[in-house]
Amino acid sequence: MIVLFLIKIISGKNNHGYYYIINEIWAECIREKIPLPQHKPVSASSMCEARMKLPDDAIKTINKNIVSVWEDNTHPETWKGHRLFAIDGSKLNIPRGLLENGYKTPKNTSRHYPYAMMSCLYDVLNSIIYDVDFVNHNNERACVEKHLQCLDSNAIVIFDRGYFSYYLLYQVMQNNLNAVFRVQEGNRNKAIRDFSDSNSDDLIVSYTPSEAVKSDLRKRKLLSEFPCLTLRLIKHTDRNGEYILATTLVEQGYYEAEAFHDLYHHRWNIEELYKLSKSILCIEDFHSQSEKGVRQEIQAHILLLNLARISENDINHRGNDSDCIDSRENKQKLNFKNCLFLVVKHLSLLMQGIKKYLKSFYCALSEGLAGMTQRVWEALSTKIYASQNPMELF
Numbered sequence: 518m519i520v521l522f523l524i525k526i527i528s529g530k531n532n533h534g535y536y537y538i539i540n541e542i543w544a545e546c547i548r549e550k551i552p553l554p555q556h557k558p559v560s561a562s563s564m565c566e567a568r569m570k571l572p573d574d575a576i577k578t579i580n581k582n583i584v585s586v587w588e589d590n591t592h593p594e595t596w597k598g599h600r601l602f603a604i605d606g607s608k609l610n611i612p613r614g615l616l617e618n619g620y621k622t623p624k625n626t627s628r629h630y631p632y633a634m635m636s637c638l639y640d641v642l643n644s645i646i647y648d649v650d651f652v653n654h655n656n657e658r659a660c661v662e663k664h665l666q667c668l669d670s671n672a673i674v675i676f677d678r679g680y681f682s683y684y685l686l687y688q689v690m691q692n693n694l695n696a697v698f699r700v701q702e703g704n705r706n707k708a709i710r711d712f713s714d715s716n717s718d719d720l721i722v723s724y725t726p727s728e729a730v731k732s733d734l735r736k737r738k739l740l741s742e743f744p745c746l747t748l749r750l751i752k753h754t755d756r757n758g759e760y761i762l763a764t765t766l767v768e769q770g771y772y773e774a775e776a777f778h779d780l781y782h783h784r785w786n787i788e789e790l791y792k793l794s795k796s797i798l799c800i801e802d803f804h805s806q807s808e809k810g811v812r813q814e815i816q817a818h819i820l821l822l823n824l825a826r827i828s829e830n831d832i833n834h835r836g837n838d839s840d841c842i843d844s845r846e847n848k849q850k851l852n853f854k855n856c857l858f859l860v861v862k863h864l865s866l867l868m869q870g871i872k873k874y875l876k877s878f879y880c881a882l883s884e885g886l887a888g889m890t891q892r893v894w895e896a897l898s899t900k901i902y903a904s905q906n907p908m909e910l911f
Contacts, residue, residue, distance in 0.1 A: 518542070518554065519564070519567055519568050519571050520571075520575070520576055520579060520817065520820070521542060521864060521865060522538060522539065522542060522564060522568070523568065523576070523813055523814060523817035524817045524820065524821050524861065524864060525538045525541065525542065525861070525864070526538055526804050526814070526817075527798065527800070527802075527804075527814050527817050527818050527821070528798065528821060528857075528858070528861040534561070535561035535564055535565065536561045539558045539559060539560075539561065539564055540558050542558075542865065543557075543558040545865045546865050549865060549866055551865055551866070568810070568813060569807075569809065569810070571813065573809070573812070576813065576816035576817055576820055577816050579820060580646075580816065580819060580820045580823060583820075583823060583824070583827070584645060584647065584823060587645070587827050591830075591831075591834075593640070593642070593643050594642040594643055595642065596642065596673065596780065596783075597771070597772070598671075599671060599672060599673045599695065600640065600642075600668075600669070600671075600672040600673070601640070601641055601642050601672070601673050601675070601780075601783060602638055602639060602640055602641065602647070602668065602672055602673065602674045602675070603638075603639050603641045603674065603675040603676075603783070603784045603786065603787040604636065604637070604638050604639075604657075604660075604661055604664050604674055604675075604676060604680070604787075605636070605637060605639075605657070605676075605677055605784070605787045605788070605791075606634045606635065606636040606637070606655075606657040606660065607634070607635055607637075607791045607795075608632045608633070608634055608635075608655065609632060609633050609634070609635055609800065609801050610630045610631075610632055610801045611630060611631055611632065611633045611801070611803065611811060612630070612803050612805070612806045612811065613629070613630060613631065613806075614806035614807060615631055615633070615653075615806075615807075615808055615811065616631050618653065618808045619653045620632070620633055620653045621653070632655075633651055633652065633653055633811075634651075634652050634653075634654065634655050634657070634660075635649060635650070635651055635815065636649070636650040636652070636657060636660035636661075636664070637649050637650075637787060637790065637791075638664040638667055638668075639786065639787045639790055641675070641783045641784065641786040641787060642783070643826075643830065644786065644790075644826045644830070645823055645826055645827070646790070646819050646822060646823055647664075647667050647668075648663070648664050648667045649815065649816070649819050650663055650664070651811070651812055651815055657679060657680065658679075658680060658682065658684075658685055661680070661685055661688065662688055665688060665689065665692045665694060666692070668692070668694055670692070670693035670694065671693065671694070671695065672694055672695070673694070673695045673696065673697060673766070673780075674689065674694060674695070674696050674697075675696075675697045675780070675781060675783060675784045676696060676697070676698045676699065676784075677699055677784060678699045678700070678701040678702075679701055680698060681698040681699070681700050681701060681704070681763060682730075683724070683725075683726035683730055683734075683743070683746070684734055684739055684740065686698075686724070686746055686748065686763075686765075687740065687746065689765065690746060690765065694765075695764070695765045695766055696763075696764065696765050697762055697763075697764045697766070697777065697780060697781055698762065698763045698764070699760060699761075699762055699781060700750075700760070700761040700762070700763050702760075705727065706724070706726070706727060707727070708722045708723070708724055708725075708748075708750075709750065709761065709763075712750045712752075712761070713761060717752075718751065718752045718774065719749070719750075719751050719752075719769065719774040720749070720750050721747065721748070721749050721750075721767050721769075722747075722748055722749075722750060723745040723746070723747060723748075724745065724746045724747070724748040725743060725745050725746075726743055731743055747765075747767055748763055748764070748765065748767075749763070749764050749765070749766065749767045749769070750762070750763055751763075751764065751774050751777050753777065753778045753781075755778070762777050762781060764777065790822075793822075793853075794818065794822070797854060797857070798818060798821070798822075798857075800815070800818050821857070821860070821861070822857075824860050824864075825853065825856050825857040825860045826853075828856060828860055829853055829856045832856075
């Protein structure tokens with residue numbers, strides 16, 4: 518009931534108060550004949566006290582279990598047999614009450630609100646969020662080690678500029694994972710400088726840190742030994758000029774150099790995730806003024822997004838398996854924004870027990886989505902993809 522309440526309060530722009538949302542939940546449960554703890558709605562103060570008693574990892578555990586069930590009952594999309602993830606961070610404006618918890622306002626500005634960083638591990642092919650970290654600093658690299666522990670071996674993680682380092686590359690290899698980094702301009706490592714100055718477009722090198730990097734890692738007690746790491750460097754050119762990708766995928770015959778431009782481009786999906794979170798779900802409109810409350814609302818936000826994506830993927834796959842699977846003219850695509858709010862509307866059915874109410878939930882969801890699907894012609898899809906951001910379709 519508390520988790521349902523939290524998802525309700527973060528799911529819209531209306532900023533309804535506790536009293537309104539509690540009464541809405543009670544009405545929905547009575548209508549759907551779902552058992553309630555008492556006949557009359559609880560008071561707003563009782564709900565406020567109850568959410569503060571919720572274990573810190575409760576919503577995160579629910580999310581992890583739901584993703585696990587989804588993995589066991591579907592066939593996640595892969596790239597050359599690898600699960601494909603991206604890690605990136607985004608700054609959030611947070612309530613001033615968190616100044617007491619070590620969060621700070623940006624220096625040399627007149628901004629009223631402090632900021633935090635949300636770092637995310639995202640399945641870019643299946644649009645599922647696997648892990649989120651909420652921290653009071655802006656060091657994106659510091660969040661990576663925790664994210665990597667959530668992955669199975671052989672997965673690929675895509676990183677943007679600013680992440681590449683010897684220590685992070687070492688962590689990836691120690692976890693039996695693979696990575697694709699965009700190397701930041703001005704990297705001073707000799708192997709990368711030599712490759713940048715050469716005529717080669719695809720080269721495998723032995724990568725070792727500079728003496729300055731070794732000294733820093735020893736000082737921070739992160740590493741005491743520095744083995745050579747096998748790294749593949751690939752040059753690509755786009756409209757903005759030349760850039761270098763570094764990867765642990767060294768089998769040049771299987772992983773063609775030309776494929777890495779499109780592979781790296783999948784990282785854009787995590788940028789679209791943050792855009793969706795801020796513009797549609799208004800993640801920065803926090804109701805709580807405490808750190809625990811803010812963390813709860815972020816986890817509820819992630820849970821809602823995953824429930825909506827899993828529902829969308831399920832219904833899309835069932836639609837594609839119908840008689841029109843080979844007809845491009847009849848291909849259907851769900852509007853995710855509509856799917857998101859229909860999930861919220863029927864959430865009480867789902868949260869009260871997946872096994873007992875899942876069929877009813879999907880029936881209600883499918884019925885609502887039937888009038889909201891949009892036919893996507895292949896030519897139009899190609900044109901839109903080439904000229905617009907995917908979020909403009911929602």
